[in-house]
Amino acid sequence: MTVTLADVADRAGVSPATVSRVLNGNYPVAAATRERVLAAVDELDYVPNGPASSLAAATSDLVGILVNDIADPFFGIMAGAAQSAIGEGGPGRAGGGEKLAVVCNTGGSPERELTYLTLLQRQRAAAVILTGGSLEDPGHLAATAAKLARLADGGTRVVLCGRPPLPGDTTAATLAFDNRAGARRLTEHLLELGHRRIGYVAGPADRTTTRHRLEGHRAALAAAGVPEGPAAHGRYDRSSGYEATSELLRLDPELTAIVAANDTVALGVCAALRDRGLSIPDDVSVAGFDDLPFSVDAVPALTTVRLPLHEAGVRAGRLALGTEPAPPGGLATVPAELVVRGSTGRPRGWPADAGG
Template structure:
């Protein structure tokens, strides 16, 4: 149901005229009253109507692309591909190209909700959310409510590399992280590794859980005990710190699986600092197949996710130039890429 100015007035316990004055900023209003009105606006997700906003209603030229970290190639590749696809032509929702705005949340749940609110108020034509979601019931409920409001207003929603959101009309491109992680661990097991450490991402992210589940499924199927696991951010420093912890807990590790390719760089650095060779002493594997993985020495064994292709498809879905997948969700397959950083264990 659409929230009206009268609803805001009732929640703030003021007149509709006072709400209008606060929102238009053209008449003095007491600070306490203004704060009460704006709190009601936020609580109700109110989006003002009128000549100015109606021009932007779901036919605006604005598309928001939410990323955790634009400096991370995982997000940069998808955002860049989506933006390029939106500028490549096609009539889109309002005709012509769109203004793609990249919203960098820094992994903050609060920033994610703030950007969704701002995009709602701007009547964005489309919103693309990339990467895994936070596994917190309160935050998930808040995001679901925001997305439902956006969809109700006519905004096209696309989830890229993110699990589907129940009861929200969105086109979902979900990466098959579980299968990718399972294939990677099966590769190490086939080489003969039985003492495998795992450097995982943040424990409260869906991507982390799905990749770890795939890893554990492969170990369980082979009857191999799970090695030590350490959690941390998806960055190089985390790989170095976690590797130190893993080797302290299990000095005889013969392989380390990293949460992503950037973390794998930190793993390799920590191993070399201890005089260990790759893959002679310890095999190392990553995930995502970022561009630099073929240039490191040795080249990194990893799991390829088609980030550019997925981002471009998300852009077309946002424009409406590509039909939504059947059932609303398309599972994007993951592919094992074997390179020089993995080999059979010595002895």
């Protein structure tokens, strides 16, 4: 049964004229009303009548790049690299000519993520790139998978960059970071140095990236027969690292090392330790994740796990253009590399010639 504009208006509880204004974008509409209309469009999978509907499988020159936080270098690096790769398209080049790459900042909101996907579907985007980990909520995952399937059915290329594949999804080309292996190798490094009391500052508990990194950390401890130290969850930002450090040291004042969810969190950990008069790494070793550009300039330079964010972004852009073939089976695992710097060392009193 064909869904009409009147059906959308009825679902949203507004007039057909209001729906038209929202879809055409030619008249100001209250934000709450606009969200209701777009939600109804999404739920009913409404396709406007007229010339556009006859082009359901055609796409525009628009590419959407979804990020959680454009101010976070983790996302900024990938988005910038993808934009540059997409900019390689042009007259006479592969990829179908010039494309307009637009960065869509979700602020970590699952509702905003789905809204952007709806808007990109309406614009018949040539491609959509979703970056970073996803929310571990079955309802949201199912809604996202359904939306991506509809985008793909309309001719939109779908690329996941730094995000694990969605359950049951066969539409997306996926570049998944090996967060588990990276976190495991980082913890093994600390164990080899002699650390046995290791705290962990994790990211938000409902994110795939958080869970995978924490699983890798715990797997290394279990393999070595070392009990898990205290852990705290928080945001992927400096203040979270600072606040969590006080809690970890309250739970175990004898900690000799702290692993942070990412490099930005690690900066907060370092600041909190310095404010308590503790030396890094002599009193407490600190390690991060991602190898963001500032990590090498921290004092001391930060031991971390390097993810090839720029290279992954470039690949995502080329996959979006179709100038790079999709990986076998649609999935490529992007390896993580341990980078040892000055922020980690042997625990105080550990013999210099002792083994791990």
